[in-house]
Amino acid sequence: TLMGRDAFSPVLEDYVLPSNLLTHFQQGKHNDVPLLTGWVTGDASLRGDSNMPAERFKQKATQKYGTRAEEFLTIFPATDNDVAKSSQLKLSLCEFAALPSHLWASYSKSNSYLYQYSFVPTDKPDFPNYGAFHTSEVPYALHTLHQWKRPWQPRDYEMEKNMSSYWINFIRSGNPNGAGLPEWKRHTKNGPVVMELGEKITSGTILKNELSFLSSTLKK
Numbered sequence: 001t002l003m004g005r006d007a008f009s010p011v012l013e014d015y016v017l018p019s020n021l022l023t024h025f026q027q028g029k030h031n032d033v034p035l036l037t038g039w040v041t042g043d044a045s046l047r048g049d050s051n052m053p054a055e056r057f058k059q060k061a062t063q064k065y066g067t068r069a070e071e072f073l074t075i076f077p078a079t080d081n082d083v084a085k086s087s088q089l090k091l092s093l094c095e096f097a098a099l100p101s102h103l104w105a106s107y108s109k110s111n112s113y114l115y116q117y118s119f120v121p122t123d124k125p126d127f128p129n130y131g132a133f134h135t136s137e138v139p140y141a142l143h144t145l146h147q148w149k150r151p152w153q154p155r156d157y158e159m160e161k162n163m164s165s166y167w168i169n170f171i172r173s174g175n176p177n178g179a180g181l182p183e184w185k186r187h188t189k190n191g192p193v194v195m196e197l198g199e200k201i202t203s204g205t206i207l208k209n210e211l212s213f214l215s216s217t218l219k220k
Contacts, residue, residue: 022103022218022219025103025104025107026107028107028109030104030107030108032108032109032110033108033110033174034110034111034112034113034170034174034175035104035105035108035110035111035112035113036112036113036115036166036167036170036176037101037104037105037112037113037114037115038097038101038114038115038116038117038194038195038197039093039096039097039098039101039115039116039117040097040116040117040118040132040133040134040135040136040137041093041116041117041118041131041132042130042131042132042133042134042136043092043093043096043097043134044089044090044092044093044096045089045092046092046096046134047092047095047096050085050088050089050092051081051085051088052084052085052088053081053084054078054079054080054081054083054084055078057078057084057087057088058073058078058084061073061076061078065217068217071213072213075209075210075213076088076090076091076210090207090210091210093207094207094210094211094214095214098116098207098210098211099211099214099215101114102114102187102192102207102211102215103215103218105187105192106187106189106192106215110174111174111175111186111187112186112187113170113175113176113184113186113187113195114187114192114193114194114195115184115194115195115196115197116194116195116196116197116206117132117136117137117197117198118132118196118197118198119132119136119137119140119159119197119198119199120132120136121136121150121156122150122151122152122153122155122156123150123151124149124150124151125151137163137197139160140156140159140160140163140164141163141164141166141167142164142167143160143164145157145160155199159197162181162182162201163197165178165180165181166178166181166184169181182195182201182202182203183203184203185203191205191208192205192206192207192208192211193205194206194207
């Protein structure tokens, strides 16, 4: 990943893959093509424990951000343990998925389209409800709900129709927009404009302050 912190990261050896991916993207050396990418709100739970006490969370912020710790804690507050947990989940979502997507789009000249998927699939009987969990958007985008055994409702089929249409349009033209679909606005550095794929499909600025702060702390 651009953050270089995940166990899923490939080996960077400067032969097949550049040893510094962030610099590679900042210098525009990547394959600059139209981009459609995003994240699922359930991705927030993929970075491990989010139960760090508020005081410890604030200490770590001071250690990492120094004179900017107060600014960080305004965006990711830790006034008590519950608030700190919410901030840890939000930070995890940014670091795992939202920030790399935002950076990739920001360093590209081609049109980029970002999404946040928060739609919760209809419950499967006798199975835990994991909310909008990691990869839960895939069968909607690929139009494969029929291969996933759940008691699908009209809301699910409507989301499948819309998402798969966006994906097909993007594959055809590099632009997800089409007749009968809510407008998907392209990403901008100052937005970031993100399509919310939830119970309603809406376009807006999501995680703007969070991504702006985290981006500003990266080495140029």
